[in-house]
Amino acid sequence: MMTARRLDAADAAVIIAGAREKATEIGVPMCIAITDEGGNLVAFERMDGGKVTSITIAIDKSFTASGAKKATHEYGEASQPGAPAYGIASAIGGRLMVVAGGLPVAVDGEVVGGIGISSGTPGQDLEVAKAGVAAFLDSL
């Protein structure tokens, strides 16, 4: 059998707080989703003004990053026309996200979960996702 380390609810709260702080700093209310290493949702927050369409997008970015152990923007590069993963964006009923804003959360080289951010530009989403991960790593 295997043993998996995974984000718990307290970890998720730390990550969300870190992301929320950055989102507030840059003035973009975000949807923030945290998944565990199985890709399953642990926690979610739609900040006041976060977009309705971003609820599912944030969850799916986090699902993609934790489940595939890869940042969503890496899929963005790999799925351009002519690139090897072209067409992957519509996989899993469209849940496979290739837009920036989804990051795996790794500890000691092991992916323990993910974060997904949506409502800003992809660049802003990624910046806020990074802040969430950093807040978690700082707390260890």
Add this chain to the structure above:
Amino acid sequence: MMTARRLDAADAAVIIAGAREKATEIGVPMCIAITDEGGNLVAFERMDGGKVTSITIAIDKSFTASGAKKATHEYGEASQPGAPAYGIASAIGGRLMVVAGGLPVAVDGEVVGGIGISSGTPGQDLEVAKAGVAAFLDSL
């Protein structure tokens, strides 16, 4: 135009805290979902040990309660074999939940959102949902 009041992120945190406290008291880790009056997710928490299958169930209970302005267990009674709403449980792609644990959140007779709880028995889910709503109303 119409004007609608709805739960914000701070309200959702209060409701989740109230539900979490009751869930801890009865010893059943729960999935807790909060939606606004349009049925859209505001916040979610899966307590450590909450069921993976309950993620969607909690979200859909909250969606049903806020969108239909009705407790999910009322649909349970109304959809028994031979009763008028028999068969409604599979509506909206199965999102229409008829099992206890989803409650609308109303202020001054106006539905402003909903809560959905899943991981325990339906009775436990309902008890925890009630505690979440009570915590919110006490905070007003």
Add this chain to the structure above:
Amino acid sequence: MMTARRLDAADAAVIIAGAREKATEIGVPMCIAITDEGGNLVAFERMDGGKVTSITIAIDKSFTASGAKKATHEYGEASQPGAPAYGIASAIGGRLMVVAGGLPVAVDGEVVGGIGISSGTPGQDLEVAKAGVAAFLDSL
């Protein structure tokens, strides 16, 4: 080849007006959906206060009634435990509605479309659906 008569946009407006009038009379704001004989949506109105969850339910009741050329409550009877159509409610991804409120619209014994109503009790939904059909037949 076949020729099909079907409800057009002007017909749909007449049916919706008739349904709206009855809904207003009984004091229940409704979701009102009209489909053509192919089951495809022609028109929809969510009256102020109509339920968010009833949007899809009204559309699917109308889809069922026009596509199956049968009132949805007839499916309700036929799908009770032990009855021949037991289990049909979850067919077509849950779109097959067996709760009252969906009626085919027939002219000269030929189904030309359907109406689906949701937001009240099944009895109220059916009453409003009948009023919509009656308004159309009176207009011919």
Add this chain to the structure above:
Amino acid sequence: MMTARRLDAADAAVIIAGAREKATEIGVPMCIAITDEGGNLVAFERMDGGKVTSITIAIDKSFTASGAKKATHEYGEASQPGAPAYGIASAIGGRLMVVAGGLPVAVDGEVVGGIGISSGTPGQDLEVAKAGVAAFLDSL
């Protein structure tokens, strides 16, 4: 709690009338969908000759524009190969529309709903959507 203004059924009728008039003027029967600020459908009309495939497309354009507070053609530009939002078109089960014809409806800088048009070229769809919004703003 938050307070949100949203399109009501009467507003939707004004917007649809404005869109229908423009569609008639340019000779392209359209599917016209109106959503509120939560992305939920308020009203829909398929003009005689509007495309069956455009029913869902019009609804999803309106959902996208109101939920994301952004015109769908802006997503079209941002999601070209190599651009930051490449791949977003298949998000939310394919509901995220990046083709022109979806516009948010804003009053005093606040998004109160959206309109989605489909059946013509993207340029025609956008033209008709603009006419719907203009008719509403003129009515205030």
